[in-house]
Amino acid sequence: MPPAEEFAACLQKIKYGFNLLGELNRKIDNPSAADFVHSLFSTLQFVIPHCPENLSQTIIAPLFTPQCVRFMSEEATPEEDQLWQSLGDPWNIPSTQWPEDDEDIPTYTLEFYDGWQPPEVTAAPEPESRRESPEPPPKHQTSSKNQQIPRNQQPQPKPQSQSQVQPRPQSQVQPRPQPPPQKPRPVEIKICDLRVKHDFISRNSRELTVRRGEMVELLDKSRQWWKVRNGGGEEGYVPNNVLEDEEEQPDEAVASPVLTKKSKPAEVKAWLEDKGFSPITVRCLGVLSGSMLLGMSREELKTVCQEEGGRVFFQLQAVRSALANNS
Known part of the structure; x- marks a missing residue:
């Protein structure tokens, strides 16, 4: 079997490939970026059983981008x-969620x-000849057969005059119907900015992925998860407890809840x-006291909350550091 260093290098390249596919989504076809995602997962299914145990959890760099995590979540099968x-x-927490002080x-x-490293790729400008290449002339103008036959032997009884030839391309090539103008987004659905x-x-x-401090438009709040639209026009659902309405905030800002070892459930x-x-993470962990939650390991948190256990752990690490500095 190859040494662990070679397995680690292989896994790093796979993570690098996933990040590239996040950028290439909807930009390549046949095969598409989604096809390559499944191909890389097939490679992982073969490599991981042969790797040293728990090696994948040590492959931190390169961290996944949020764009990559979102794309993989959309395409991955249950298996x-x-x-x-x-x-x-390191394979589930995007770079924006990884602790900055790590x-x-x-x-x-x-x-x-x-030892070869790929050069930096820059977008080359499109050649001028390709951008301005004229369309080929109509066949009736380039046919050598028609040019060689004398005019008096043409099947048409009457030759066409110049005034008749010039408009002919316009009569043959019908103008494409103009698409109807796009209707602007109805502003009636906008409830407020959050x-x-x-x-x-x-x-x-x-x-929808959102960032702290970002302003979004609230489109629907009839459910526990609210539908919003970001500044780029993307729409999707987010938990309502990550949003706040500045217009309704009191003059004195309400302090955020603080977690200590003495915190009650x-x-x-x-x-x-x-x-x-x-909500499922809140329901599972919200029955614990502060000391019990702060005493849980990453593995214990992942067992209770498979999807968000890692993120809870890193939030707790920040609390532990703050408590240690204050003691």
């Missing part, structure tokens, strides 16, 4: 998603076994909701 979740936090994240530069309190990363095509629940965790 692929199960494999994906088993690889550990100094163990190495920089990653793609390099192959012979500010995002906490980052939220979507995991399927119905949800109700306070723990309020802290989880304030951090923007999903």
